Amino acid sequence: AQKITQTQPGMFVQEKEAVTLDCTYDTSDPSYGLFWYKQPSSGEMIFLIYQGSYDQQNATEGRYSLNFQKARKSANLVISASQLGDSAMYFCAMREPTMDSSYKLIFGSGTRLLVRP
Amino acid sequence: DGGITQSPKYLFRKEGQNVTLSCEQNLNHDAMYWYRQDPGQGLRLIYYSQIVNDFQKGDIAEGYSVSREKKESFPLTVTSAQKNPTAFYLCASATSGGMYNEQFFGPGTRLTVL
Numbered sequence: 001a002q003k004i005t006q007t008q009p010g011m012f013v014q015e016k017e018a019v020t021l022d023c024t025y026d027t028s029d030p031s032y033g034l035f036w037y038k039q040p041s042s043g044e045m046i047f048l049i050y051q052g053s054y055d056q057q058n059a060t061e062g063r064y065s066l067n068f069q070k071a072r073k074s075a076n077l078v079i080s081a082s083q084l085g086d087s088a089m090y091f092c093a094m095r096e097p098t099m100d101s102s103y104k105l106i107f108g109s110g111t112r113l114l115v116r117p
Numbered sequence: 118d119g120g121i122t123q124s125p126k127y128l129f130r131k132e133g134q135n136v137t138l139s140c141e142q143n144l145n146h147d148a149m150y151w152y153r154q155d156p157g158q159g160l161r162l163i164y165y166s167q168i169v170n171d172f173q174k175g176d177i178a179e180g181y182s183v184s185r186e187k188k189e190s191f192p193l194t195v196t197s198a199q200k201n202p203t204a205f206y207l208c209a210s211a212t213s214g215g216m217y218n219e220q221f222f223g224p225g226t227r228l229t230v231l
Contacts, residue, residue, distance in 0.1 A: 004159075035219065043205060045160075045222035091159055102148065102167045102213065104175065105220060107159035 003027075004094050006108035013082045014116050020067070021077040021111045023092030033095040034075040035105065036066070040088040048090075051075055079113075087115045119144045121223035123208050128228045130195070130202070138193045138226045140208035147213035149191035150220060153177060154205040163206075166191055167213055195228065203230045 003026040013019035025034065036048040051059045051066045059066040067076040079086055092108045121142045130136045142149065148167050152160040162175030166185040180199025185191055191210075195202045205227050209220040 009157075037222075043207075043225040043227070045207060045209070045220075047219050047221070050219060093160075098165075098173065100167070100173055102165070104150070104162050104165060105160075107161075109157075109159045 004092050004106055004108035006092055006111050008111045009109075010112045010114070012114050012116060013079075013086075015084060016081055018078060018080045019082055019113065021079070021090050021092075021113065022074070023076055023108060024072075024074045025092075025094050026073060027094065027096075029097070034066070034068070035093040035095070036064070036075075036077045037091045037093060037107075038086075038088045039091060039110070045091070049077065082115045084115050084117060087113060089113075121208060121210055121221055123206075123223035123226050125226060126224065128226055130228060130230050132230055133197045135194055135196050136228065138195065138206055138208075138228070140191045140193065140223060141189055142191075142208075142210040142221075142223075143189060144210055144221060145188075146210035146221070147188070148211045149185070150209040150211070151175075151181070151183065151191070151193045152207045152209065154207060154225075160207060163193065202228055204228060 005024045032053045034051045038046045049059050049061045049064045051068050058068050063080045065078045089110045091110045093105045095103045124139045150165040151163040154160050161177050163181050164183040166172035182194045207225045208223040211220045
């Protein structure tokens with residue numbers, strides 16, 4: 001069975017500083033994908049960044065980058081130059097194949113990030 | 118604008134009643150999903166559908182039912198058999214196939230059982 005672990009229930013960061021949110025995963029599939037989503041207090045899930053298991057380089061999207069360490073099975077999210085609007089829940093997710101040859105996402109328990117002014 | 122809509126935003130239900138949550142998308146996506154989120158936790162998959170008139174149980178399907186009569190719509194019914202239905206419900210859609218299967222989410226429905 002596949003599993004996603006986020007060990008930081010809550011994190012604080014000073015505005016304009018960088019922060020790293022941890023995510024480790026467990027899978028026996030050689031081919032997989034990892035996602036990070038942001039969930040503000042409004043509740044909707046906002047896609048941030050994706051990393052495929054065969055991607056040669058770490059993914060980057062604006063201020064978001066993914067520190068992908070395949071041997072350690074970790075996919076940590078790095079947010080640079082934190083902004084007050086970054087305060088939210090952050091979820092790591094992994095794509096898992098289903099019995100009918102499609103895919104579903106399994107999610108970690110999330111990390112609540114609070115950016116201090 | 119393309120996107121996913123869910124209604125209602127807030128829903129109150131008395132014990133023993135069935136309620137239906139709406140999910141509509143105009144992204145032309147084949148796949149649609151329903152998730153449940155409890156306070157302080159991640160999302161858990163209830164049902165998903167890869168194509169019209171076909172759907173599959175997810176990890177916590179007991180007490181829920183769905184239909185997929187149209188590509189754009191994937192309503193979720195929370196039945197009286199669901200023992201603890203108070204939660205936040207999120208609908209998502211995605212293109213089928215391929216490795217990169219980013220899911221787009223709706224704004225969610227918060228269900229409270231009185």
